[in-house]
Amino acid sequence: MMISNMKTYIVALFLLLLVTKAFITEVDAAGECGKTPIRSAAASLSPCLAAARNGRAAVPPVCCSKVGALIKTAPKCLCAVLLSPLAKQAGINPAIAVTIPKRCNIKKRPVGKKCGRYTLP
Numbered sequence: 001m002m003i004s005n006m007k008t009y010i011v012a013l014f015l016l017l018l019v020t021k022a023f024i025t026e027v028d029a030a031g032e033c034g035k036t037p038i039r040s041a042a043a044s045l046s047p048c049l050a051a052a053r054n055g056r057a058a059v060p061p062v063c064c065s066k067v068g069a070l071i072k073t074a075p076k077c078l079c080a081v082l083l084s085p086l087a088k089q090a091g092i093n094p095a096i097a098v099t100i101p102k103r104c105n106i107k108k109r110p111v112g113k114k115c116g117r118y119t120l121p
Contacts, residue, residue, distance in 0.1 A: 036077070
């Protein structure tokens with residue numbers, strides 16, 4: 001009887017682990033940045049830090065290329081990064097940061113798109 005209960009317990013634990021792994025994988029893939037963790041997406045935009053803090057700062061070309069690529073592949077990810085706690089910790093001003101695509105002169109930027117309470121120019 002004890003062996004039967006132990007087998008049932010092990011099978012139940014194994015199924016729970018499988019379900020949990022599937023749920024976590026689905027949640028990871030369901031974010032605004034797809035399968036890319038938001039921390040990685042934010043790190044890729046590190047060349048934009050000065051321009052995201054100061055509207056008068058020059059936007060480096062590498063920042064423009066990173067932002068352009070992100071807009072092309074995952075436009076919602078840019079907004080998620082700009083409004084994330086990571087951005088706040090880095091001292092990013094979302095009202096200034098949303099102007100970067102325009103300051104980079106990105107032609108196919110999502111003009112008029114809402115990013116939280118901000119609208120992309």
